[in-house]
Amino acid sequence: MDRAPGLSVRLKLTLSYAGFLMLAGTLLLAAIGVFLLREGWLQTNEEGAWRATPGTTFVRGFAPLALTVIGFLLVFGLLGGWILAGRMLAPLAHITSATRTATTGSLSHRIRLPGRQDEFRELADAFDAMLERLEAHVAEQQRFAANASHELRTPLAISKSLLDVARTDPARDTGEVLGRLQAVNTRAIDLTEALLLLSRAGQRSFTPEQVDLSLMAEEATETLLPLAEKNGVILETHGDITPTSGSPALLLQLTMNLVHNAIVHNLPRHGMVWVTTSTHPGTVMLTVENTGERLTPHLVSTLTEPFQRGTERIHADQTGVGLGLAIVTTITRAHDGTLTLTPRDTGGLRITVQLPART
Structure with missing residues (x-):
């Protein structure tokens, strides 16, 4: 949720209790001053300076009043502090209640804590985002x-x-x-x-190594060239050296899946597949495009789901098991990358994998 900037909880508590303490101290000093002036303990001399007048009235009269004031301040402080702390920490009770609800297995509950941005609202928003991701997962x-x-x-x-x-x-x-x-x-x-x-x-159970995506693209196209020739598909590979870090085996599997997917989901004949690598500030990109039937954006958005095979297959004998793009998605996430699928205007699909560049 977007919130307007607000004071932090720590600052709110500091200001609240400091103000409350100043009020209590003012009341105490005012009571003492009134008593002393009334009993004549403080008087002024001819020059206007304050001077003390000795006597036992101060001890006999002020002590009971001081104890009464202190007792009142103690009760008032406890009650006021309890109310103030309760008001300040009320959002935490909502977060705790939502946490208990989530532990029972209900992930659809959201806190949606109202108010301006502070530490509690920030925690509530993070908790809501976590529940949303867990529910989707x-x-x-x-x-x-x-x-x-x-x-x-x-x-x-x-x-x-x-x-x-x-x-x-x-x-x-x-x-x-x-x-x-x-x-x-x-x-x-x-x-x-x-x-x-x-x-x-x-599981990300791999040790990152230096990897050049352009070499992965060349190896994948060379390996799958016989399949492309059998299906009447022309492969074209070009691009820059694209250094990144990760698992060579997994990134090769990612590239193989993309190229294989582009070959088998193509035109019956005279199909094309373009494999391109490029570098950008802080990132490297692997792009695989292919010709084929026209795809709707809604259909494309479902292709990364496991066992989703789109509409009709051109080469039904090599369609795989329906996990190709799901594996690509998982490998991309394991390498902190992003996967983008876009339908081509003339038919077919453009798939882009963006990974962090090796520094």
Whole structure:
């Protein structure tokens, strides 16, 4: 929430208690002065200077009054301090209540503490932002678990059906059944390995090394050139040396996924893929563009979700397991980078990975 600048809580407490103390002291000094003047303990001489008049009236008369005033100030101070502290610390009670609510598993609650900016409002806003991120993360994990279960169940169900057919029809060609079983099993293995890679990338369990994204781009295009030629796609790679730091294996996997995605989601023939690296102040960029069908911004915004495959696939036999861009997203976050997907006006997609430059 945007708030107008305000006094800090520490300054508010300091001013409040200082003012309260000054008021109590003023009352005490006023009571003493009135008593002394009334009893004649303080008088003026001929020159106008103050002088003291001795006597026992001061002890007998002032002591009970002083004790009464002090007792009144004690009660007034405790009551006033309790009220002031309660008013000042009331926002903390709202934050504590929200924290207890969150510990029960309810992440939809928000504090939304009103008032001008101070330490308590800053803490409340940070807590609300944390709850929002947690809620989104939990929802994402729930969707991921549901999708992963569905994707893993599919090859198992197909395998079971093939085995049932082979068992009930002994005369059926076993070579055909074995071939289909091998294909299904390969897909299940690929999916499992992709899930493991996605998990490892999110843990940031790697030691950063010096990496040149331009070399990653060259290696990825050389490795995937046969696939591009098979699908009638032309690969073009150019750009500057782009030094960054991170995991060479993960950044190569990121580049491979992007180039592979650009090849298989392309035109049926005469498709193009452009892989470009560039440097900017404080950052380096890897951009992968491809031709293809026209994509809506809404569809593009969902492509980084696990198991999202867009609309139709041009090369259905190489579409992968639906985790390519999800893995790219996780690797980018693990390297403190940003991933941007933009539909091209003429069809296809432009994907940009921006990472911190190596200093």
